[in-house]
């Protein structure tokens with residue numbers, strides 16, 4: 651009797667726990683670290699179109715059809731409230747209202763900025779999520795925008811064209827970045843995981859680097875639940891930041907009072923996806939090269955056929 655009661659309790663515990671298994675806590679290291687996400691969040695984190703990826707030149711094709719972006723109201727901070735937040739995984743600014751929208755850039759729609767956040771390393775040799783030819787940058791900014799045709803970010807999430815994320819790399823400079831400093835001035839108020847504070851908005855364009863040279867591919871969220879709903883844009887031009895300013899990120903603490911560092915997911919397999927670039931580079935794969943290679947293959951096949959006769 652006792653054993654069947656025990657079995658019932660185990661079964662009930664299992665049934666109670668299972669619905670919450672996905673959406674459970676996650677971390678970058680340890681028991682629920684990045685190498686466990688595919689198991690802990692099997693619906694999406696084990697998918698075939700995951701992010702981030704290595705933007706490796708031989709996998710990139712120049713596409714002259716990739717248009718320039720239009721950033722509407724990125725410098726209009728009227729009536730906008732910003733909340734600076736330590737969410738336990740990263741520093742984030744949530745944009746409560748407003749009309750900062752991005753279109754063009756061959757996004758195929760208008761996307762509204764919902765929040766932006768950062769991924770960074772314990773030192774400046776690492777930290778970015780995407781890499782370029784295997785090389786990481788000290789930090790990466792993600793501006794998360796939802797497709798306005800879905801009304802709000804919550805309603806958008808079930809759709810493959812739900813989000814456009816604009817990614818910018820950072821590079822170390824000897825100069826202080828004055829726009830980043832406006833953000834960092836609030837960091838003493840968000841030292842601990844869960845802390846948040848309001849802050850005075852600034853023009854997002856002041857924080858961004860040049861936007862004409864960019865990579866484009868289809869991927870997903872780089873944190874659980876890893877939904878494959880993101881049109882990714884990763885810009886080639888970098889934002890500059892001083893090492894002192896980088897250190898302010900490294901002093902933020904998570905909910906366990908550990909320093910938030912190396913909060914980046916390792917690069918994921920490309921699995922045949924295309925990476926396109928808005929600009930040309932001699933190291934990129936060439937579309938005409940692919941045609942040429944195909945012609946060579948076809949002709950060599952024809953020659954080999956003819957030789958049999």
Ligand SMILES: [Zn+2]
Nearest residue numbers: 767769792872
């Ligand atoms: Zn991110």
